[in-house]
Amino acid sequence: xxxxxxxxxxxxxxxxxxxxxxxxxxxxxxxxxxxxxxxxxxxxxxxxxxxxxxxxxxxxxxxxxxxxxxxxxxxxxxxxxxxxxxxxxxxxxxxxxxxxxxxxxxxxxxxxxxxxxxxxxxxxxxxxxxxxxxxxxxxxxxxxxxxxxxxxxxx
Numbered sequence: 001x002x003x004x005x006x007x008x009x010x011x012x013x014x015x016x017x018x019x020x021x022x023x024x025x026x027x028x029x030x031x032x033x034x035x036x037x038x039x040x041x042x043x044x045x046x047x048x049x050x051x052x053x054x055x056x057x058x059x060x061x062x063x064x065x066x067x068x069x070x071x072x073x074x075x076x077x078x079x080x081x082x083x084x085x086x087x088x089x090x091x092x093x094x095x096x097x098x099x100x101x102x103x104x105x106x107x108x109x110x111x112x113x114x115x116x117x118x119x120x121x122x123x124x125x126x127x128x129x130x131x132x133x134x135x136x137x138x139x140x141x142x143x144x145x146x147x148x149x150x151x152x153x154x155x
Contacts, residue, residue, distance in 0.1 A: 008113060016113055024110070027103040034096040041085075041092035048085040052076045 008016045056075045060067045076082055 008109060008116075010116065013113060013117055017117075020106070020110055020113065024103070024106050027099070027106050031096070031099040031103050034092070034099040038089070038092040038096045041089040045082075045085040045089045048081055049076055052079050052082055 053072055053076055056072055056079075057067060060072070
């Protein structure tokens, strides 16, 4: 998903609205995939930890070394395979967070488009309208607002 996804074309709001559901769906599916990857990485990390715990305990017993929980725990944490598994889990979590941020950004875009359409529907950007009777008064108010109020002889 490119960064341009989050920059709406304000002159084609109808096209933005048509494309938005597909964008949100794609981002939601990407987030689901990243969550699954994160879960797999966590499971792999846990499996690696269990395998290393078993291997190291066996090795310590074979060498007839005194084995405590803390010694095994420290050995597991420092092992190269465990560090690699932890790094994969961290990377998977980061990818999930990025995918979540993209989905959240699309919901912000949706809200911005809704607000833009609401303002357009209320004619927020339209000029002030008056009847013939108040036309001169309206022109004077616009002129005063643009150039400042001036004292005129005809007032």
